[in-house]
Structure formats: C-alpha cells, structure tokens
Amino acid sequence: MTLHPTARLAATAALVAGLVSxxxxxxxxxxxxxxxxxxxxxxxxxNVAIWFEAGQAINCTDFHPSGTLTDPGTARPVGAxxxxxxxxxxxxxxDSGASLTFTSGTWSFEVTGLATGTAWPVRFTGVELDxxxxxxxxxxxxxxxxVFDTSTQRFMPxxxxxxxxxxxxxxxxxxxxxxxxxxxxxxxxxNVPPTGSTALSLS
Numbered sequence: 083m084t085l086h087p088t089a090r091l092a093a094t095a096a097l098v099a100g101l102v103s104x105x106x107x108x109x110x111x112x113x114x115x116x117x118x119x120x121x122x123x124x125x126x127x128x129n130v131a132i133w134f135e136a137g138q139a140i141n142c143t144d145f146h147p148s149g150t151l152t153d154p155g156t157a158r159p160v161g162a163x164x165x166x167x168x169x170x171x172x173x174x175x176x177d178s179g180a181s182l183t184f185t186s187g188t189w190s191f192e193v194t195g196l197a198t199g200t201a202w203p204v205r206f207t208g209v210e211l212d213x214x215x216x217x218x219x220x221x222x223x224x225x226x227x228x229v230f231d232t233s234t235q236r237f238m239p240x241x242x243x244x245x246x247x248x249x250x251x252x253x254x255x256x257x258x259x260x261x262x263x264x265x266x267x268x269x270x271x272x273n274v275p276p277t278g279s280t281a282l283s284l285s
Contacts (some may be wrong), residue, residue: 086184098200115193115202115284117164120151122279123191125237130174130269132211136258140182140213144173147271149191151282162283163190167206174213176257182215193284200233201285209244217253222246226267227278235273235281242267 127145149167158164167189174182187210195203205227212221224244230237246261273282 093228113160114156114157114198115160115164117151117193118154118283118285119280120154120165120282122276123147123149123151123167123281123282124164124274124276125271127271128269128276131267131270132244133266133268134217134259135263135265136260138257138259139177140174140235142172142174142269143267144171146171146273147186147189149189161192161194161197164204165191167191176215177217180215185212185230194227197232199251201229201231204228204230204237211244214251216257216269218251218257218259219250219258220246221248223266224265230282230284232282236258237271237273239267240268256265
C-alpha cells in the first residue's frame with residue numbers, strides 16, 4: 083500500500099536537507115557534470131501514486147518510463163539534459179477502481195545540482211501524463227523533481243509542478259479534479275539496465 087504524502091514528510095525533508103547541506107566551496111568547485119553508462123534508461127516504478135489537491139489518488143502497479151542518455155561520457159553544464167524519456171508503459175487505477183493507462187510524450191532528464199555523496203538532485207521536464215477514466219479525460223503536464231542515488235539506481239520524487247491542464251467529461255465533477263490543481267507523487271523509480279546497457283553513473 084502506498085503511503086499518503088504526510089507519511090513521507092519527514093523522509094522527504096531529510097533528503098532535501100542533505101542536498102542543500104553542501105557548503106559554498108563544494109558548490110563552487112564545479113558547474114559541470116558527466117553522465118556515463120547506459121546508454122539505455124529503464125526505470126521501473128514501485129508503489130507509484132499520484133495524489134490530487136481534491137484528495138483523489140491514482141495508484142499504479144505498472145509505471146515504467148524508458149529512454150536513453152545523450153552523449154554518455156561527455157561533460158555538460160549543470161541543468162543541461164542528461165538524456166530523455168521516450169516511452170512510458172503504465173497500468174493504474176483510480177480510487178473507484180477504474181483502470182487507466184497514461185499517454186505521454188518525450189520528457190527531458192536533467193541534473194540540477196551537484197551531489198551529496200551519491201545522491202544527485204535531478205528533474206524530469208516536459209512530463210505529459212494524459213488519462214481517461216470514470217468518464218473524465220484529464221491532460222496533465224509539468225516537471226517532476228527529486229533525487230537520483232547512483233548507488234541504488236533509485237529516483238525518489240520530492241517535488242511536482244505537474245498539474246491538470248485540461249479536464250473534460252461528464253465524470254469530472256464527481257472526481258473533483260480541476261485545471262491547475264496541485265499534485266504529489268509517491269513511490270520511486272529504479273533504473274534496471276536492459277541487456278547491453280550499464281548502470282547510470284554521474285560525476
């Protein structure tokens with residue numbers, strides 16, 4: 083069972099505090115990073131859930147983004163893309179038990195700062211998650227920020243600007259979802275390199 087965001091508050095705060103604890107000398111040491119490994123990214127979701135401002139939730143038994151690194155082994159400025167996510171397989175349900183899958187476009191995967199130990203601040207930008215269930219079509223877009231730990235190959239979400247951009251259908255009123263509503267993401271994604279690829283390394 084996926085925990086509600088309030089149950090994860092202390093853990094999330096600890097992660098964020100660890101990332102911002104680096105002193106000025108470390109932050110000034112480098113403004114570039116180098117992604118290595120891959121070239122394929124194969125992110126497997128565990129207990130992935132999306133909570134909406136109105137209290138509705140989507141829980142996913144399958145949430146599986148995949149893509150590729152861009153020029154692995156090549157240094158680039160912090161904030162520049164490390165790679166992209168080109169496909170998403172999914173299998174999810176609403177609170178009412180209605181099944182849904184997400185339709186998605188291409189996301190960018192970016193490193194947004196320097197590491198604390200093996201934990202790197204990262205984000206997925208240009209995320210699109212469109213779905214239809216309970217008589218309601220919902221289009222969502224935004225960015226998903228978090229921490230990627232190279233030692234575990236795990237991405238843990240810590241922030242979301244993903245919001246519904248369009249909500250249409252007779253069932254939408256009962257869901258209580260409106261354009262601009264905030265969302266929170268639970269669970270985590272683990273990079274499981276496919277045959278011919280290796281783990282993602284950041285330096």
